[in-house]
Amino acid sequence: MKKKSSTHKIAKAIEWLKTHYSDRFSIDDLAVKFHMSPSSFYHHFRCLTTMSPLQYQKWLRLNEARRLMLTENLDVTSAAFRVGYESVSQFTREYHRLFGNPPLKDKKLHSE
Known part of the structure; x- marks a missing residue:
């Protein structure tokens, strides 16, 4: 089975955020949900959006x-x-x- 790229995982996270923007979450929660380490998730999210997940x-x-x-x-x-x-x-x-x-x-x- 082919691993999903970080970009694909972050795109999925962005889609999730668009429908769950009013929910409370932590970076750790999102990282686990999208199968990444918290630091990798934060880094890749910021590279793609120029914002942190919370921003x-x-x-x-x-x-x-x-x-x-x-x-x-x-x-x-x-x-x-x-x-x-x-x-x-x-x-x-x-x-x-x-x-x-x-x-x-x-x-x-x-x-x-």
Whole structure:
């Protein structure tokens, strides 16, 4: 049986993250799930995405929350909790850092 390449394993991990972005996980959990050592998993993930797995998860969460607020008119708190945040203040800080405005202001700017 042929071994799967690291790139293939990371691609599978990315697909998994896209559907499980709101779940809690550790690098060790993902490494085991995709049959890699934690250090190899982290290294290959970062090479392919330019982000750590946790940064990638955060990016997915924030983009989905933004989509929920702008297209489904969810309020900030509901969007934050729906995508897996446990703290609205942390969500707001990270949202502002990524998109340049706090979520409420961003929502207002895009609804005008």
